[in-house]
Amino acid sequence: MSDRRQTQDDITRGTDWLAGAGLRPTRQRVTLAALLVGDGENRHVTAESLHAAAQRSGTGVSLATVYNTLRAFCDAGLMQEVTVDGSKSYFDTRTDDHPHFYWEDTATLTDAPSGELQITRLPRAPEGAEIASVDVVIRLRRTSSRPD
Template sequence: MIEDQEKGLGYSEAYDLLSKFKIKPTKQRMLITKEVFSKTPKHFTVQDIFVSLIRRNKKISLASVYNTLRKFVELGVLQEIYIEPNKSFFDTIVTPHYHIYDKSLGQLIDVPEGSVKISNLPDVPNGKKINGINLVINIENHSK
């Protein structure tokens, strides 16, 4: 969930970011951009951003949030991590790294760099190369 104490971008920073990527800085996109990008890396869902803005009496649609976040993914400034067929998180860290998903808490956690070693990868077809590995370790509370 988005923390209230986190400071997002200011108006001019959000405007500059949208302009840099040739995205029209509408009021809704400005709200989303200011909410998403902060000095602290974070994971969030479309619903997290939507609820956070609605709680602050901002007029915005869920579709606007989703479409803006998808555009940021296309531009490479956000990463989308798929957890289940209908559940994904967005990550402000776009460099390759792995995650743990705690189903009990609904939280996505970064795995420390270097703590996962992947070996014995399968051969890929001729003319192809591996361009990335997505790894999410799913955990939940252990029942006794």
């Protein structure tokens, strides 16, 4: 996340983002929303990285508050949670269906080009169940570059 100073435009954009989902604009929510969408860019964050950005901005928000706020943002449809493995979750401000690249060496999540992914068929869900979503996370590792 960028360490640039938050502007009034960032705060306004964050407040509008919350209002669009019907969430009450508490001080903590507005602060975190401004960090997430204030510059109009999409973000992939962990609770820890958002907490660190909030601390750098001078905001006294606890890690527990960040976790609870991210959950509230997901419940309101403002973000989606992307689980990379059983213990690591990222939160994405882009909520449409799209694949992700997970860079193993830097533990970062980025969007992958949707137009290049082809899923031609999914298996039928077992009786009494329905498919709720399909998450595509493509794990990447850097290759060594060798001159020919």
